[in-house]
Amino acid sequence: DIQMTQSPASLSASVGDRVTVTCRASQTVYNYLNWYQQRPGTAPKLLIYAANTLQSGVPSRFSGSGTGTDFTLTISSLEPEDFATYYCQQTFTTPHNFGQGTKLDI
Amino acid sequence: EVQLVESGGGLIQPGGSLRLSCAVSGFNVSVYYMSWVRQAPGKGLEWVSVIYSGGNTYYADSVKGRFTISRDNSKNMLFLQMNSLRAEDTAVYYCARDDFDGSGYYMSDCWGQGTLVTVSS
Secondary structure, eight states: OOOEEEEOSEEEOOTTOOEEEEEEESSOOTTOEEEEEEOTTSOOEEEEETTTEEOTTOOTTEEEEEETTEEEEEESSOOGGGOSEEEEEEOSSSSOOBOOOEEEEO | OOEEEEEOOEEEOTTOOEEEEEEEESSOGGGSEEEEEEEOTTSOEEEEEEEOTTSOEEEOTTTTTTEEEEEETTTTEEEEEEOSOOGGGOEEEEEEEEEEOTTSOEEEEEEOOOEEEEEOO
16 A cells, blocks of 8 residues: 655644645655645545646646655645635555645644 | 535444545546545644546555445545444545646645544544
């Protein structure tokens, strides 16, 4: 199975900050990498798929990069609604494992 | 409008069985991959199972042999039959639609609100 490791596990930031979350796969997943946002008490929301493609309706301050085993999610300028937990997921092969999550708070 | 609504969760004793349902509207479950993802209280997301449009099914090792994913195309519903339940199966269970882009990459783009399963005596 492919293991997904995110860092950091938690991150404190302020509105307007630029933040980066890292996701590493235990073996190559090519570009089969998605990012989700989850606010407390709600279902996950797809932000980015295929490593760097913004899902329709997602603000352009979110971006993704990377290929192979190393990926990043960047939020260019934090808005209040961005404080949430972020997960990466590989869909190259089953099981489609998630990273353990990165909690972004103030 | 695309909508997924899970039901069937509740309190169940260890060793018991439960069947979760996901009622879908706005698209046909038969032409999409459909997944179940769970989240234990205070924990991260855990992928559970997927059913492909062609009918192939895959499971996480933690549920293999105990859980069965299926769908009813005529009712446009997705199911998760859970047997031999354990305390560690306690979680909110989400159903999700998996869509593809033109290059073959796929993603869970629509999610239900989740249903809570509690396994406890």
